[in-house]
Amino acid sequence: MAVGPTTRRRQLGADLRRLRERKGMTLEEAGARVGISKATLSRYETKEGSVKWPAVDALCREYGASDAERLALVDLAKGARIQGWWRSLAGPIPESMNLMLTLEDEVVREDHYACMYVPGLLQTRPYAEAVHRASEVQCPEREVQHMVDIRMKRQELLDRDEPPHIWCVIDEAALRRRVGGRDVMQGQLRHLLTMSQLPHITVQVLPFSAGAHAAAVGSFVVLRGPASELDVVYVDLLGGGLFMEKQGELERYRLAFEYLSAQALDLVSSAEIIHRISKEL
Numbered sequence: 001m002a003v004g005p006t007t008r009r010r011q012l013g014a015d016l017r018r019l020r021e022r023k024g025m026t027l028e029e030a031g032a033r034v035g036i037s038k039a040t041l042s043r044y045e046t047k048e049g050s051v052k053w054p055a056v057d058a059l060c061r062e063y064g065a066s067d068a069e070r071l072a073l074v075d076l077a078k079g080a081r082i083q084g085w086w087r088s089l090a091g092p093i094p095e096s097m098n099l100m101l102t103l104e105d106e107v108v109r110e111d112h113y114a115c116m117y118v119p120g121l122l123q124t125r126p127y128a129e130a131v132h133r134a135s136e137v138q139c140p141e142r143e144v145q146h147m148v149d150i151r152m153k154r155q156e157l158l159d160r161d162e163p164p165h166i167w168c169v170i171d172e173a174a175l176r177r178r179v180g181g182r183d184v185m186q187g188q189l190r191h192l193l194t195m196s197q198l199p200h201i202t203v204q205v206l207p208f209s210a211g212a213h214a215a216a217v218g219s220f221v222v223l224r225g226p227a228s229e230l231d232v233v234y235v236d237l238l239g240g241g242l243f244m245e246k247q248g249e250l251e252r253y254r255l256a257f258e259y260l261s262a263q264a265l266d267l268v269s270s271a272e273i274i275h276r277i278s279k280e281l
């Protein structure tokens with residue numbers, strides 16, 4: 001998978017911090033050497049906002065980076081200025097959705113635990129419309145359709161030449177929740193079965209019989225980048241979501257997903273229960 005601007009930006013921040021710490025310099029000392037503030041350099045390292053490549057070049061020289069390291073980071077800084085496809089979409093995009101699109105455009109794998117609804121990447125349009133109408137009850141229909149348009153556009157990443165691997169553990173409750181009525185739900189379950197046959201999509205069902213499990217707090221996604229230090233966790237919250245990237249948080253959710261996958265049904269049994277639930281509708 002090609003490395004996109006957000007991955008470049010995040011990698012750049014991590015590398016700048018690594019070089020500064022290797023040199024034994026504080027943020028204030030390093031910033032003073034190249035004429036930028038401590039706050040600006042901190043922003044560079046925490047992967048927020050744009051970065052000026054001449055400043056990156058100057059920092060690398062102060063840090064004693066090799067020519068190869070310096071040129072590589074300058075290239076990262078230049079590449080981080082490229083904007084993603086969603087910037088051209090008509091209509092506003094919520095902040096949390098904007099960040100999700102940015103990260104998702106460059107992941108190599110996504111681990112989904114879904115306890116309320118089928119994961120967005122695997123939703124049919126009628127199902128997605130019903131979800132948005134229920135969760136955004138005060139939104140006019142045009143806004144519902146705009147958000148569903150974005151969700152459908154997101155799904156195009158599944159058709160790329162090198163798509164990310166999507167691994168979903170779906171709670172049985174999400175499959176039995178009749179979203180949009182009988183016909184919509186049956187269509188959604190059929191679609192889920194079809195998508196689960198693709199080599200880059202894994203679908204497991206966590207049955208009621210599994211009992212207590214590692215994610216009773218709710219749905220989440222582990223977005224995995226080309227390197228583990230670029231991973232991010234997204235947790236569903238009412239009215240938006242929360243992104244986390246501290247190492248302790250990442251480890252907690254990675255481990256939770258491993259436990260969930262171990263408790264869930266195997267692929268054949270998962271397909272069987274989805275088919276059975278569809279027939280029961």
